[in-house]
Amino acid sequence: MNAFKLITLSGLIVLICGFGCVKDEELKTEFNIEALNIGDGWQVSSLASEGFNEATFRAAVMPLFDENNYITVTSMVVVRNGKLVAEAYMRDFQGRLQKRQIQSTTKCITSLVFGIALEKNYFTGLDQKLYSIIPEAFDEDLRKREITLRHLLTMNTGLKFNNEEIAEELFMKRPKNVIKYILAKPLFASPGSGFNYRDCDPQLLSGAIHRQTGLPLDSVADIYLFKPLGITDYYWERNVDGDSWASEALFMRPRDMAKIGQLVLNKGRWNGEQLISEEWIIQSTTTQSDPNAGQPLDKKVTFGYYWRIQPNGVAFEANGAGGQQILIIPEKNLVIVYTCEPYVQGQYSLATAMYTITNAIINSIIN
Amino acid sequence: MLTDISQIKESEVSNTNLFSLYSKIKEIIMKEKISFILFFIIGITVFSLSEVFGQSSDDPVNHGNFLKVGFPIVHNQVKDNLIAPLQWDGIGSGLGISYLSTGPKVIHEVSLIMSVSGLKNRYKYAGYALDVSFGYTLSCMVIPAVLGGTIYLGPQIKWDGKINFFRDWDDSHIYWFSTYEFGPSLKWSKDYKEKQNILFTMQLPFVALVSRPPENQYIDQPPLIKPSYYFKSLNKDLRLVTINNYFSFRLRADYSYQIKSGNMIGGSWLFDYKSCKIPRNTTIVTNIVMINYYKMFGKK
Numbered sequence: 001m002n003a004f005k006l007i008t009l010s011g012l013i014v015l016i017c018g019f020g021c022v023k024d025e026e027l028k029t030e031f032n033i034e035a036l037n038i039g040d041g042w043q044v045s046s047l048a049s050e051g052f053n054e055a056t057f058r059a060a061v062m063p064l065f066d067e068n069n070y071i072t073v074t075s076m077v078v079v080r081n082g083k084l085v086a087e088a089y090m091r092d093f094q095g096r097l098q099k100r101q102i103q104s105t106t107k108c109i110t111s112l113v114f115g116i117a118l119e120k121n122y123f124t125g126l127d128q129k130l131y132s133i134i135p136e137a138f139d140e141d142l143r144k145r146e147i148t149l150r151h152l153l154t155m156n157t158g159l160k161f162n163n164e165e166i167a168e169e170l171f172m173k174r175p176k177n178v179i180k181y182i183l184a185k186p187l188f189a190s191p192g193s194g195f196n197y198r199d200c201d202p203q204l205l206s207g208a209i210h211r212q213t214g215l216p217l218d219s220v221a222d223i224y225l226f227k228p229l230g231i232t233d234y235y236w237e238r239n240v241d242g243d244s245w246a247s248e249a250l251f252m253r254p255r256d257m258a259k260i261g262q263l264v265l266n267k268g269r270w271n272g273e274q275l276i277s278e279e280w281i282i283q284s285t286t287t288q289s290d291p292n293a294g295q296p297l298d299k300k301v302t303f304g305y306y307w308r309i310q311p312n313g314v315a316f317e318a319n320g321a322g323g324q325q326i327l328i329i330p331e332k333n334l335v336i337v338y339t340c341e342p343y344v345q346g347q348y349s350l351a352t353a354m355y356t357i358t359n360a361i362i363n364s365i366i367n
Numbered sequence: 368m369l370t371d372i373s374q375i376k377e378s379e380v381s382n383t384n385l386f387s388l389y390s391k392i393k394e395i396i397m398k399e400k401i402s403f404i405l406f407f408i409i410g411i412t413v414f415s416l417s418e419v420f421g422q423s424s425d426d427p428v429n430h431g432n433f434l435k436v437g438f439p440i441v442h443n444q445v446k447d448n449l450i451a452p453l454q455w456d457g458i459g460s461g462l463g464i465s466y467l468s469t470g471p472k473v474i475h476e477v478s479l480i481m482s483v484s485g486l487k488n489r490y491k492y493a494g495y496a497l498d499v500s501f502g503y504t505l506s507c508m509v510i511p512a513v514l515g516g517t518i519y520l521g522p523q524i525k526w527d528g529k530i531n532f533f534r535d536w537d538d539s540h541i542y543w544f545s546t547y548e549f550g551p552s553l554k555w556s557k558d559y560k561e562k563q564n565i566l567f568t569m570q571l572p573f574v575a576l577v578s579r580p581p582e583n584q585y586i587d588q589p590p591l592i593k594p595s596y597y598f599k600s601l602n603k604d605l606r607l608v609t610i611n612n613y614f615s616f617r618l619r620a621d622y623s624y625q626i627k628s629g630n631m632i633g634g635s636w637l638f639d640y641k642s643c644k645i646p647r648n649t650t651i652v653t654n655i656v657m658i659n660y661y662k663m664f665g666k667k
Contacts, residue, residue: 021640021652022444024489025452071490072536091451101587171588235585249587343537348492 029093031065033058033076033086038096040255041230041271045083051367052085060360064090070357072341072350073323074100075254078361079262079335087255099235099251101342103320106236106250107202107306108284109225109260111153113217114205114305115280116224122212126150133208137180144183147191152205153305154289155197158189163198170203170239178239179207195289195303199247202306206246217244228275229263231256248320254337261326261335264307264316285309285316285328323350327358332365429469429556429564431629432665435478437463439637439657443484443496445531447542448647449580455494455533459484463657474506474519474554480655492535498653499528500639504552504570516557516565523552523570527641528601529651540584541591544643544651545601548572548615561625568619575613576605582646612644621659629663 037044047054063069064076065088075095078086089095117123130152131138131145138144144159151157159182175181182200206217213220218236221244226234234256237249244250259270264285268276287302287309298312308317318326323340336358340350444456461482468475479501486494502525510518529544550572558564578601590596617640623633637655642648 022446022454022456022650024446024454027451027453068490099583099585172590172592174590237585237587245587251583251585341536343539344535345538346535348535 026067027071028065028067028090031058031062032093033061033088035084035087036096038255041259042079042084042255043082045081045085047085050080050083050085052080052364053366056364056366057086057361060364061086061088061357064088064357070350070353072344072348073338073354074341075337075339076357077254077258077335077337079258079337080365081333082262082266084255084258089254096255097233097253099233099253100324100339101249101251102257102324102339103248103322103342104199105257105318105320105324105326106246106248108318108326109221109250110202110205110217110246111284111304111306112260112264112276112280113221113225114149114153114209115276115284117209117213117220119277119280120224122209123149126153130204130208133211134179137177137183137207139184141187143187143190147204149205149208151191152201152208154303155195155201155306156192156289157201157204158187158191158193158196159183159185159200160188161185161198161200163200170199174240176240178241178243179204195291197291197303202246203243206243207241210243216242217246218250225275226256228273229256229259229270231259254339257326257337257339258335260318261328261337264326265328265330265333265335286313319351321345321349321351323354325354329362332362334362334365336361429467429623429625429631429661430471430666431469431663433465433467433469433631433661433663435463435465435467435659435661437465437480437635437657437659439463439480439482439655441482441484441498442654443486443498444652445486445496445650447531447544447649447651449542449582449649450533450536451488453488453490455486455488455531457485457487457496459496461498463659467661472508474504474521476504476506478502478504482655486531486533488536492533494531494533494535497530497532499526501526502548506552506554513555514557516555519554519556521552522549523572524549525570525572527639529641530597530601539588539591540580540586541589541597541600542580543578543597543600544641544649545578545605546572546613546615546641546643547576547605549574563625564621564623564631566619566621566623568617568621570617570619572615573610575608575615577608577613577643577645578603578605579643579646579649606645608643608645613642615639615641623659623661629666631659631661631663633659633661635659 035044047057061076064073074091076088087096127148127150129145130147147157170178182204209220210216216238233253235251236244238244263270263275264281267278268274268281284305285307286304288305289303292300300311302309308319314331315327315329322342322344323338324342325338327336338354439461441459441461443459444454446452446454459482461480463480465476465478482498484496486496502523504523505521506519507521508517509520525548527546531542533542550570552568552570555567556564618638620636621633623631625631635657639653642650
């Protein structure tokens with residue numbers, strides 16, 4: 001055997017071995033939507049008992065387990081009449097115990113925590129100026145001193161801040177003083193002159209909460225919101241200033257996200273205790289910002305205090321990139337939670353696709 | 368026994384593919400006591416090195432000092448259960464640079480291979496793989512005449528830094544697999560028609576330091592634009608692993624042809640398999656086909 005033959009033969013062996021060595025596997029688990037009682041405060045019930053047609057419901061959520069559909073979905077939790085009726089963890093049966101990055105869904109929890117702090121008189125009111133709380137973070141531009149807490153809650157500060165840049169500028173470059181860094185951005189419009197969805201305004205709110213309560217946002221949430229709800233296994237990342245990232249970076253279990261939804265559905269009450277004032281919940285889930293002014297109300301999505309409001313107010317949502325959702329449908333006494341791969345962007349995001357499942361679930365309600 | 372091949376029934380062998388055969392052999396290896404395996408390998412190494420001195424070689428084609436430059440075509444297969452149990456694969460290219468000092472009894476080799484590959488999974492989600500491999504191999508002649516060639520054995524230390532960025536699945540984190548390996552390297556070298564040489568190499572690291580990302584990356588946006596972050600990550604939380612939770616081997620075939628004044632051209636096939644169970648199962652298989660140029664700068 002000459003050298004060329006030997007080399008060719010060995011090369012072929014190497015290539016044959018090499019190309020077959022990594023085995024592709026199925027991504028999803030078998031179909032399973034059984035809700036389990038794990039002692040985390042949820043009362044479990046059956047689909048039929050809570051007014052669903054079980055067969056229709058199963059057919060509605062079946063696509064979530066399809067290997068070639070809803071590829072990046074990771075969980076679904078459905079609560080009706082305050083009871084957990086179905087849960088699914090498509091990637092791993094242990095998923096119910098795993099914390100998921102809930103992306104911008106975090107903003108709505110920030111809003112709830114602010115409502116608690118407001119009720120506890122850490123702030124004088126929504127028209128309190130941010131300058132009165134953290135004056136040292138402001139620059140020479142006097143117009144910025146007109147920014148109020150209401151502007152922060154309605155993403156209305158007028159600060160020129162491209163939301164695409166925040167990941168690169170705030171998370172990656174990691175400025176030493178995030179609040180000062182944000183407030184150093186120029187104004188593209190006067191404060192209060194128009195809604196502009198971005199992450200910097202909730203972050204300023206996080207700084208204000210920290211300053212006024214003496215505790216970072218996550219600690220305030222832990223004391224007044226998470227502990228009373230029985231939410232103990234979560235992680236909320238902080239920045240170099242010690243402030244929690246208020247727009248994203250909260251990791252929670254899907255069942256705990258459903259508790260947040262149920263709390264809002266119950267207008268701030270959980271197990272008979274009023275954790276957040278009813279007035280705050282109503283304000284938060286009533287249109288405060290209208291990015292689509294001029295369009296008819298039954299066609300457009302508006303915003304409360306970070307909560308997204310479906311046309312005619314039929315549903316409120318906390319939404320996050322990739323397809324994270326806490327969906328509250330008061331008319332049906334229904335809460336639905338979805339989590340998906342959180343860092344999937346663009347065409348691969350399930351943010352819009354999940355509505356198909358939601359509509360199918362709603363259609364499976366017979367009572 | 369280290370590997371009892373007889374435990375694999377013929378019927379099983381005939382009904383399976385190369386992958387499952389390999390898995391079966393690996394499973395049997397895993398069942399054996401690691402201490403015995405280490406003892407066996409170290410014993411062979413020590414015995415072999417003791418035989419080195421006093422033997423000679425008639426293998427003159429590639430004796431000398433060489434700078435070797437290679438242009439690789441890389442095929443990468445990755446499955447990292449930290450992200451999903453999906454196979455990602457793709458083709459890339461890069462650069463390989465080596466220093467070779469080959470003599471009648473001893474071969475020294477210092478090599479660096481860098482490559483970048485595209486990756487795609489079955490859903491067409493795209494990503495990238497950046498691989499850097501740097502190692503030193505000392506090979507001492509142990510048997511001068513086997514099938515007309517010479518057998519060398521010696522130790523190898525190697526650093527492999529693999530950074531996978533599954534852009535369409537997770538645009539915010541890197542999934543690295545970094546290893547500092549130590550183990551034996553076995554070579555068989557043979558000259559053909561005075562100007563040609565073939566060299567087969569098998570390396571089986573039995574102990575390594577491994578760095579992998581944590582099971583849950585509770586950091587929303589790591590500073591991916593800072594180069595220092597990559598270096599820190601590749602050396603973060605290094606853990607000592609052996610064959611029970613880390614398995615790696617490398618096969619290589621080199622062909623070289625002397626052109627003039629001792630300079631050579633040639634080609635290589637390189638197959639690299641790595642599998643690690645911490646924090647979750649991860650397998651990376653790399654196939655490299657490389658065209659090489661050897662510049663001689665000292666005859667031995």
